[in-house]
Amino acid sequence: MELAPSSSSAAPPPALAAPKRRAYGDWLYALALVTGACFAFLRYGQAMDGYDAAILVLHVPILAALGRAWRPFRPFLAIVAVLALAGIWLYQGDPARAEQTFFLKYLISSQAAIAWMSALFFIATGAYWLGLAVRSDFAERTGSALAWAASVMGATGLFVRWYESYLLGPDVGHIPISNLYEVFVLFSLITALLYLFYEGRYGTRKLGAFVLLTVSIAVAFLLWYAFTREAYQIQPLVPALQSYWMKVHVPANFVGYGGFALAAMAGAAYLLVSRGVLAGRLPAPKVLEDVMYKAIAIGFAFFTIATILGALWAAEAWGSYWSWDPKETWALIVWLNYAVWLHMRLTRGLRGAMLAWWALGGLLVTTFAFLGVNMFLSGLHSYGSL
């Protein structure tokens, strides 16, 4: 209870100057977004079709709203934009420069940036755990900063990789979310960003050790997969994946997966705290319950959208919006699992530890839907076979 602001703890009085300054910053940020969109349109407009232009325009209000609701997102976006554009500029249309240019080779070519992301996530995890172990605020702050830096490198890596794919040939180029390697980067990135959002929202870094552990496991898998299967190679898209739907279906799915991963870690922390383990070092149960609900809410909402988008895409590519393909079926199972969770939350006697266990078990179900299906079951979603 002590961490949660309640009616008895006086909230800071609304500062009079703040809204004005805030509005000023909002406008500046929005202006930067509009400028960026205009620049993109003037520079690359002739290569865009109607969808591209519409999506570009849509991004302005979406990113503006995101930056308004979550202020640290603005510098994040700005740095990613600068680094990604620098990477593109350094390439100058020649893929061979990835090995010749110092900054590309060691910093911001996709492979280098993703390697940096991996390293930074590992160190961030270490810092968070150190902070947890010795109750060091400094270590936790460092973990936070490193997690931000890792996210910047991951996002930069994906954007630069997008550009690199076009260097292989204009017909090869595609958004880097088409194979398991790329989506693992996306998963690490989204999970970390979701966590960082709640870290700021609740003003506590104490959950970082748990969440970053999941991210680190994902990164470890990513590296293993990259080393043993040479999965980092950019492959052209098979005809079934050449669709606009991919660009919305896959990211929406990973917001879902990221939310579920975050909820599972909050659930794990809740179970520990409610048994008195690490009780003083982790957030209060009330906060953990809240994080769990928020993460599942955002995950469920996006997962619903993603599954619907997937059905629309399937209708176009395979001729049927639902064919009980193993991946589809497991998406349904994941969805049902969290639908159950949301109903349990409203049922007396099924709350508390039961919800936490369910969220933790949900991660297993989600992982199976994400990886297990590709490993053990055959079906139409054959892009990411292991």
Place this chain on the structure above:
Amino acid sequence: MQQGARARVPAVQALLELLSSMRFAISLLTVLAIASIIGTVVQQNEPANAYLNQFGQFWEPVFARMGLYSVYGAGWFVAILAFLVLSTMLCIIRQAAPMLREMRGFHEHAREISLRLFAHYASLVPTLPPEARRSAVTDYLAGTGFRFRIDERADGALIAARQGSAGRIGYFFAHAAIVLICAGGLLDGDLPLALHMYFGGKAPTSGNRPVADIPASARLGPDNWSYRGNVYIPEGGSADFAVLNIDDGVLLQSLPFEVALKRFHIDHYETGMPRRFASDLVLTDAESGQRFERTLEVNKPLTYRGVTLFQSGFDDGGSLLRFTVRDLAPGAHPPYPFSGEVGARIPLETLGYAYTLEITGFRPINVENMAASAPGGGFESFFGFGGGANAQGGKKPRNLGPSYTFKLRDAAGQAREFTNYMLPVEIDGRWYLYSGVRASQMEPFSYLRIPLDGEAGVDAWFAIRQLFFDPARRAALAARFAARNLDGDDGALRARLEEAAGHTLILFADGGFAAISEFIEKSIPEAERERSGAAFLQIIQGLTWDAWMMVREQAGQAALEPGEAHAPFVRDALIALADSGRYGAPFYLQLNAYEQRQATILQATRSPGKPLVYSGALLLALGVFGMLYIRERRLFVLLKNNETLVAMSSNRKTIDLDETFARHRDALAAALGDAAVKH
């Protein structure tokens, strides 16, 4: 009687209550999730004997009865869904009235005592008179998006306000969506067709017969409004029906138009991966005769007259293949031409073979990723290359050229399957012609690798084989071998070598290397075996060399100097000779030329449930967001002479509520100029 009726009403009510209860919903969703898993573990809709292989005699029929081979259409699965729909509908009905009341109501009659029991409430000490406070509060509420109602009381007034009640519509949307989606799914599932078959007296028939022979009982007309079938069209051909696969049989579904295929395209990336599958179609309306052309691609379907066509696959449409038949029997006729179309079954009795040839497939391009000898991979190449664009690794795609598959079926109905490549393939600087063979679909192909002579090409090996296995010419070969090895020596030794060579040839012709080693095991003492094996190998290699030279002489080519340079050919030729004994075909079918004809496979669907499902999906998305993200807040401000009471409630208890309440409380305190907050 009366008593019975009274007892029944509570029973029915209890049942309704159970069905619409939260716990029942939770159980149903869980059961549905678990049931869904089964269909992902057991492969669905496989042919019956695949299950027999997998589960065995005992369990196969048990699982069949449980509907495990088609779980999502099984009665029990549909029953779970039906319960889900029923439970959801009951829930909506039961919740509708109270929820609508809640959405419209303000709870303006809330008693002071209950407000004081709220988790979020604060008491402010007023400095302004009640009237001034009232207008300040209503201004504040209006400015922050609250709607309110005022209840005048003896000791003051209660201003009851609410915000975000629209979120409750989300509940109706999300739950109605489930009903809509299930109903739509039912329309697009197997049920309508099953009913259509039952009432229309239709039954599937065996697919192994010409279309004209399919009886009317297996033909569906335009009155069938829900189906999914395949349309196969070769280039230059057309079709006006789709084939529906039901269990192990087929039904023919007439289409409201005729589709003709002008051309089928496969475009490739540089790496050889397919980039685009497209069919140039001409559609002719069955009623109006109107024609139009359209190109169909993956992800770009076409809907016409309620039927949607998708690019779902491709096949060979009957390519014409021109072969040379190389008879493998020694002393038989020389190679002669032969031709056939893919898909044809050609009895070969007239050619003197007791087989039927079934040409099953043709592929003009076979791109394989051949691992190049470049080092790399793993850690080094992940970091060694800067960008993904450079990371093509050590793999180089290579086109192996056309390949063709066929079966040779003997009189007993047993078939061996062959896959041959038209062009020789280079491996480490030497060239081979590949032919794969297998006795059943379960096995992988084992390959016969025929080496090419630099000058004579593939002819050399076939000529060597003829010579090697020809009893009539065996003696000449053995004599030549003996003469070469023991030139000018005494006759007795040479005669013995000649005899040994002849004997080796007989053994080899009989059963390859296996026959030779069997002979060694049987007739040579153990101590001598190793030496003797080496001697046999030397003899058979020497014989291969001599056979090669004889063949070259006959073809008018110069003799070669024996030496290391020619050793690989001799070795490869010998291995191929040994393998050819197990080839299992009386001839080698060599492709010389082809005229490719492709076919497209389209999927034709009519799904009447689609609008329902799509509108359900839209409602679901809106509903879920509404339920999760529109927060209902109720703010109560009780104005009394000596106190202002602020209380807040919400249907979602999250930490946000604490903050929101604190914000409103402080803002109200500021607006009212109240000096202090007390509790």
